[in-house]
Amino acid sequence: KNEVEQSPQNLTAQEGEFITINCSYSVGISALHWLQQHPGGGIVSLFMLSSGKKKHGRLIATINIQEKHSSLHITASHPRDSAVYICAVSPSGGSQGNLIFGKGTKLSVKP
Amino acid sequence: KAGVTQTPRYLIKTRGQQVTLSCSPISGHRSVSWYQQTPGQGLQFLFEYFSETQRNKGNFPGRFSGRQFSNSRSEMNVSTLELGDSALYLCASSLVSIIWTGGPYEQYFGPGTRLTVT
Numbered sequence: 001k002n003e004v005e006q007s008p009q010n011l012t013a014q015e016g017e018f019i020t021i022n023c024s025y026s027v028g029i030s031a032l033h034w035l036q037q038h039p040g041g042g043i044v045s046l047f048m049l050s051s052g053k054k055k056h057g058r059l060i061a062t063i064n065i066q067e068k069h070s071s072l073h074i075t076a077s078h079p080r081d082s083a084v085y086i087c088a089v090s091p092s093g094g095s096q097g098n099l100i101f102g103k104g105t106k107l108s109v110k111p
Numbered sequence: 112k113a114g115v116t117q118t119p120r121y122l123i124k125t126r127g128q129q130v131t132l133s134c135s136p137i138s139g140h141r142s143v144s145w146y147q148q149t150p151g152q153g154l155q156f157l158f159e160y161f162s163e164t165q166r167n168k169g170n171f172p173g174r175f176s177g178r179q180f181s182n183s184r185s186e187m188n189v190s191t192l193e194l195g196d197s198a199l200y201l202c203a204s205s206l207v208s209i210i211w212t213g214g215p216y217e218q219y220f221g222p223g224t225r226l227t228v229t
Contacts, residue, residue: 033218035220042223043203043220044220045219045220086154095161095166096142096144096216096218097167098159098167099144099154099156100156101155
């Protein structure tokens with residue numbers, strides 16, 4: 001079993017829909033990261049959080065440390081949100097770069 | 112501030128050859144980490160360097176090695192290339208390495224080097 005599990009693997013939505021991507025992990029962590037990867041490969045860090053909730057524009061990330069679960073929400077989705085969203089964790093006691101990644105969720109938003 | 116840069120962006124090599132990839136971190140960042148991304152395994156941690164020292168290494172064979180220079184630029188080397196080494200190799204930089212020194216800190220990723228082994 002992977003230490004970081006994401007669901008769903010693939011997601012197709014209509015423009016304007018509310019989207020939720022889930023991430024569960026089985027290790028102790030110091031932080032959880034949500035990353036966005038567009039075709040072509042470049043990765044952008046969307047959120048880094050260790051508790052509670054963070055919001056950037058239409059994106060919201062939440063984490064429940066007790067349940068070892070995080071969600072990424074996209075409100076009013078737009079075709080430009082189409083990308084792969086990757087959950088990654090920084091294990092407790094680990095170094096900064098030693099991330100464990102989920103397999104990613106491929107999101108396609110149709111106009 | 113310039114972002115993380117990686118060179119080359121694309122590379123085609125033959126089985127048995129060796130390859131060197133380069134990563135220049137954001138100015139002021141002292142930690143550089145390398146990752147391999149393949150369709151089958153996804154993203155996996157290769158190794159992390161801080162102040163010219165390897166701080167952590169992932170579960171990869173000894174054919175994968177790296178180093179960091181005094182200006183924080185880093186290189187990774189893969190010797191005796193195998194078909195399975197075909198992947199996108201990403202590096203990321205961060206301010207520091209050890210999370211408990213006020214971190215964790217955000218990782219900033221480069222565009223990647225796409226390596227094809229034939």
